[in-house]
Amino acid sequence: MDRNVKVPEDLVEAAIRVARERGSDVADVPIGVIADAAGMSRSTLVRRLGGTRKTLDDAVRAAGVDPGGRPVRDRAIDAAAVLIADNGLAAVTLEGVAAAAGCSLPSLHLAFEGRDGLLSAVFERYMPLLDLENLLSRPPASTEATVRTIYRTFVDGFSREPRVFPAIMADVLARPAGPGREVWVATALPRLLGSVGLWLAGEVEAGRFKPLPLPILAQLLIGPLATHMLLRPALAPVLGAEFPTIEEAVEAFTGAFLDAVTNEGAVLPGGDA
Known part of the structure; x- marks a missing residue:
């Protein structure tokens, strides 16, 4: 990877804009969504970032915006815990947790392999x-x-x-x-x-x-x-x-x-x- 890759301002602006539209951190916006917002293919964007998402996060940070990036797993466990405390276990759906945690359903499935995995992680922590x-x-x-x-x-x-x-x-x-x-x-x-x-x-x-x-x-x-x-x-x-x-x-x-x-x-x- 070329550590001297300079991320164009239009890419940084596109990443920040789409994150704000989604109400999430830049680090949680899928790279394909940012590519669409910037008017290019995912592979082109990855190539322009030198092969790593970190390049974009660093450029966003340099522009004065915190890209965020608290792990989806931690955010989801905290969100599920609040839902359980307020409404009971029956209220916990992956869709509800994703909305409360500001993440996508695929990212939850990747982190927990389903609802039981999420509940197991909540049980473990609390x-x-x-x-x-x-x-x-x-x-x-x-x-x-x-x-x-x-x-x-x-x-x-x-x-x-x-x-x-x-x-x-x-x-x-x-x-x-x-x-x-x-x-x-x-x-x-x-x-x-x-x-x-x-x-x-x-x-x-x-x-x-x-x-x-x-x-x-x-x-x-x-x-x-x-x-x-x-x-x-x-x-x-x-x-x-x-x-x-x-x-x-x-x-x-x-x-x-x-x-x-x-x-x-x-x-x-x-x-x-």
Whole structure:
């Protein structure tokens, strides 16, 4: 590639003009669209740019216009997250995300290979899966501290804006055959079982927790706090000062879970934390 290629002003002006008409960044306008606006074929434009799109972006920047170019993947995940938080999973279509993110449908298909791929990426970013995996790869020495930290991790996930995690949980619980089921089964559930599930199984094997079926143990651990966090925005304004703080709720659920599942006479490792 010739790094001294000079991009004609008319090409720069055409790129800026068509980007403004589309309401997008120059970097997100397909090179073929810019070629049409400039009155030439795509191959001719690519040749005049020295074989690289970067030449045009640099020329646009030199003309005083930021070409943009934040990755389509990041913009799409953020746009989908807002749609999910505001309207639920059913509202998320590739067409709607493309419009909200200012990108094209082909670029979304290229980045995610379809709607399920997009939802998987949103789940990955906004559900506390990685946080739980990191926590339970080296859990605190105290069983009580581990439970408490698991709860705090879930609380952080529920509280993170946009509120994607509670929207996903509400949708999956309300519509088990709905649009989130496939992604939940394929993406979230295996990773929860591989982190929280393995830790629970280890506590049972060590004789500290009752040998309850793993799904029951997991529901006892996660279900009460998840229900509390889902209902909290509606209940807090009604109950006012009587409503517990999040930290008080975490402490209450930690104690209740351990009371329910700890084997009689079992000594839990570590001290309070």
